[in-house]
Amino acid sequence: MQNHTILITGANGEIGHGLIARLSQQRGVRIVAIDLQPLDPAIQRSCYRSYAGDILDSALLENLSTGHDFDTIYHLAALLSTRSERQPTLAHRVNVDGTLNLLEIAVTQSRQQGRVVKFIYPSSIAVYGLPDIETKVKVGRIKESEWCVPRTMYGINKLYCEQLGNYYSRHYRQLDADTSDGLVDFRGLRFPGLISAATVPSGGTSDYAPEMLHNAAQGKPYPCFAREDTTIPFMAMPDAIAALLLLQEAPRERLSRQIYNVTSFSPSAKEVYDRVVASFPNAKVTFKPDEKRQAILDSWPEDTDDSAARNDWGWKPAYNMERAFTEYLIPAVTARASL
């Protein structure tokens, strides 16, 4: 069986952990991973090669590209929303220039190999920007085309990179005599906040939900930076991985768009708290809203409309909130806390 060679950037992150664990169960898959830090040994053993380095380092990328023939690129490396507000120019470099570098690798590889390279891109609900909480509540669930006026550097970067992906797959070097469209098959997902049982996020603004859970499991106090009524969409990590793989596998002709919303459940922060306390009655969670991070959360939608993903490629989350907690999160974070 021929190997399918997959490049994963930002491999040490939360999605990278879940994706590598899942892909390594598939036959004929060869994973090449890159991250700023040396790869976590838990996932390194599942990789064919791993590289520690920066996606802004052109010598390293050149080395990566000449050393492998990639079929698919999962470009996960990014600075998330809170971190990006603290270092906006770095965020722009990593999130935008980094993505441009990876799209260039995809084009080069596609030309060399004489076939299309798939580029799978996790975007985010951060691309949306509701002007105020009244509008957010009134609008409710939003479609991909609505309210794309982000207020964060991260959201702006993600929205722009969605457009870059579109350009690279449809209009790349459109004035050349020999036009080069169709070299890159770019597909993106707008993820909600993700909750993993295996890893704790860092640098995001949806982090309050997973932080509440992991701290409660470890018996640590947690001052929640979001107001109790804060409502944004979330998803359990196994569903996020399933969505990436389903989108990757979907026949091109089934896709009516390049960017899809995917979502699962939309609890308020208080509902997350109630669910956490139901399993960890001694949880020491207090609500201490941070006005500035709250403003970011208030600009993100309560819910997203993922009917296009459901209709086009059969997306359906396996975990609603109850199942996510009882069958996935609580058993695994409890086991992790007792290590």
Ligand code: AKB
């Ligand atoms: C963040 O909070 O920045 C991310 C996201 C919603 O994309 N988790």
